[in-house]
Amino acid sequence: MKLRILLAYQGVETIRELETSKLLIGRADGAQIPDLDLSPDPCVSRQHAQLLVRDGIIWLSDLGSRFGTQVNGREIRAQGEWRLWPEDTILMGETTLRVAMLPEGSPAGIASKPAPKPAIPASKPVAKAVVPTPAKPFGSEGKPVARAQSAAPAAPPAPAPELITEPLAKSPHADPPGQLSPSSPEQAPRVPTPKPPMPNPYPGPTLLTPKPILESAAAAPDLRILRMIDTNQRLALSQGEAASASERRLAMLLDLPMEFAAQTVQAQLFQTIMNRVVQALPAARRGALLLRDPQQNALLLKAYVSADEPAVSETLARRAIDEKRGFIWRLNQSGDISESVREFRMVSGMYAPLQWQDQVFGVICVDSPVATDPFQDGDLQFLIAIGQYAGLALAQQEDRLELRRSANLVDRLLTNFSPKVRAMLLEQARLGKLRPGGTKSEVTILFCDICGFTQCAAQMDAHDVVDMLNHYFEPLLGAIFRHDGSVDKFVGDGVLAVFGSPEADSQQHQKAVRAALAMQEGAAATSRLRALRHDPTCEVRIGIHCGEVFHGFVGVLDRLELTVIGDAVNRACRYCEAAGQGEVLLSPDVFQHVFNLIKAEKTAIQTKEGELPAYRLKALKG
Structure with missing residues (x-):
């Protein structure tokens, strides 16, 4: 399926024509390039929205973008799939889009300006050249004197007249019904003669001049609009005493x-x-x-x-x-x-x-x-x-009311999930399947703690404490979401994340390890920036363990939350508590899944349950 997308950003218009039935819209971040890259617009999210063509209909879904998506001025974030029509105007950040499907056989490509559409297609040759003759003036009775006639076919050859390649401008008083323009090339079109204006037999709201819907629409048929009524106004029907x-x-x-x-x-x-x-x-x-x-x-x-x-x-x-x-x-x-x-x-x-x-x-x-x-x-x-x-x-x-409740619920839930999981939750919410419930299976638990935060916060103002937490949480959560993790909860200055929930993931162990390394890098970068501003800095420690737990959504429909329950959660916390500043400790259960991926050092930690074997993560191999 070919799609034509008109983009407008800061006064510059571009046309993209793509042959696809599924289109990811967003901004490139180096690791992932969306199908439709709106990178010049900083207000567009990395994974902003998705277009899907199904059964000849275009559907648009916002993927939990930061600034939302509007269709004809209406916000559709957390509304599930939204049907698009050719005349719809879409706003993502500061970029305006119009989307339409192209007929089969149209070439796909990129253009800076839409190509002009010829008035008469080349596939339909004009049999005769028509020279329009100016209409004669009206007679005393207000009737046209005569119509212009086309030249007879048997006329001797003469200098060829200039061919008419554009339709004649329509008079506001076109031919009445029954005098339609010919569609056959054997019959030349007649030149319309002006007629006196007809009185409007229908008193009512002010008549509106019809406007073209799209520039690319086909030429209007040869007809006359007799009357138009503004449907935004109430109908002026008789309701008084004289009415029946x-x-x-x-x-x-x-x-x-x-x-x-x-x-x-x-x-x-x-x-x-x-x-x-x-x-x-x-x-x-x-x-x-x-x-x-x-x-x-x-x-x-x-x-x-x-x-x-x-x-x-x-x-x-x-x-x-x-x-x-x-x-x-x-x-x-x-x-x-x-x-x-x-x-x-x-x-x-x-x-x-x-x-x-x-x-x-x-x-x-x-x-x-x-x-x-x-x-x-x-x-x-x-x-x-x-x-x-x-x-x-x-x-x-x-x-x-139900949509508003669902939107509030989804908005609250989406903040704790990666874009991939958000799309899945939006689909479930759209189908009405987002309900309390859970399952029991193996997941990977990552527990992260900001070292020395409590002692540091005791010497700071409340505003500075919140500012410090937000500075460190931003790169930590970004690393979790980039690797398809979900945030179960915040515990003070700690974050409990889970991989493999609510959607099963065969790569959950590898993704958790990669996320941990990215979190350490993000925390270190944040500390360097804060040090330049002479703000207090901290380091993070991380523990990772995997095991069978109960996980899913608990609560009532208006207050659903993801939760993870099981001994694996406590064990991950033990590994985090035993880790040093800037360290990542893995349990043997996790190490057996990633041993060929990482460089690690075997060690042992002391916990309330006694001594536990552990592996200190150094780096990724290669």
């Missing part, structure tokens, strides 16, 4: 989506709906809207229209909810009458569930205490439609 009942109902149904979007307070929205429902139904004298509380199995009154108390039959309301059906009812004087029907002197009414698909959120009802007020089938259909609109709005509200 059906007109008022149609106006309300068409206006409901705008009502749901404009109202931010749910109680006000429900009351507005009830007021307008009672107004739209001539037989309705009273009405009420109730929401179901699934935890307490109760119906909560949210809005009502009544001169005194709200008139609701809970029996009828529950029947509409349980059966998921709307109905018209009328009092049968010879039968049993419920207490609420008798109390509120109900004679007839209608009930409809607030339902979207299989979810029922509540019920909406209207009634009349007057026997001469009949409810018709059309009234019931209208009330059911209102219930479905309200059910859709409530379902969307629940989805937004």
Whole structure:
């Protein structure tokens, strides 16, 4: 699949055309170069986002970038996969992107400016040269006098006229329907003649001039836009006293989506709906809207229209909810009458569930205490439609709340994981599979401690202590994440990291050792920088052990955390405590996996459990 990507950074535009179905976007860091390198932009993360083409659709995922990714001004970080359309504008850091798929057979490459598209493809030769003749002026009756005619085929040869290679500018008064431009090369196109402007038969919102969606779009067909309405405005439909009942109902149904979007307070929205429902139904004298509380199995009154108390039959309301059906009812004087029907002197009414698909959120009802007020089938259909609109709005509200909770959860979790693991967690969250749970398997535990930090911090201000921790933690965490490790927790000035969790990794031992060496190098570089500023410096010590533990996510959905439980955690801590400043100690369990990778010195350490064999890491071989 070929993708065309338009990049714009600091006024410079570039086009990239790539043949791929999966594209990593970010900045090169020397060790890894992304498929689409945005290195000139410092606000783009190393692994910023990923494009994926699936079933002819382009999907964009933010990989936990530092400054996020926006599509048409909307932040999509921690939102999972986001579908892209050709007109979407993407912002990563300070770089703007537009992405589109190219048809099969298009060459891939790089261009500094999009190539102009010819108006008439070379594959479709023009049979005749057409010389446009200026239209004659309008006559006294406002009609065009004549149209220009093309030269007859049998005319003697003459100097060849200049070929028309660009489409003629469209007049705002194009040919009416039925006079379409020819598509066959055997028939030359006619030159449109101006016509007097037609009055607009549809009073309403201001007409808008249509704009092209994309420069690369095909030429517009030969047609005329008769009328356009701004869909951001409410429709100007008749709702006054002169309007019929059906007109008022149609106006309300068409206006409901705008009502749901404009109202931010749910109680006000429900009351507005009830007021307008009672107004739209001539037989309705009273009405009420109730929401179901699934935890307490109760119906909560949210809005009502009544001169005194709200008139609701809970029996009828529950029947509409349980059966998921709307109905018209009328009092049968010879039968049993419920207490609420008798109390509120109900004679007839209608009930409809607030339902979207299989979810029922509540019920909406209207009634009349007057026997001469009949409810018709059309009234019931209208009330059911209102219930479905309200059910859709409530379902969307629940989805937004769930997405917000998931986004907060994922944002909190992602800070402790490498980009590779973040992508996996984002996918699980998108599919709704990120749940509490764990497994028991072998992982590699790395425990790191800043030597002498407690004594050093005692002589420093609180701000300087936090500043020092952040200076050292940044290279330490960066080394862990670069080698696919995850941070289980911070213990004071110590870091507990795990390799092989939450995703299994056959190279976990090697990656833990490489991470430890990178952490020592990063800590040493930080100390040199701090020394130049005459700030206190420290060194780190690291212990690494592997073993079978329980690991996974524990807690509730709103508070999930990665945890590792087992003796291997305590053993890694023992090796860290026995290490000297700037040292890395390995257990024999780890050494047996990496003996051919490293240079190490055998030693022994004293712990609470007694003497333990250990290996002091020196360097990588080669």
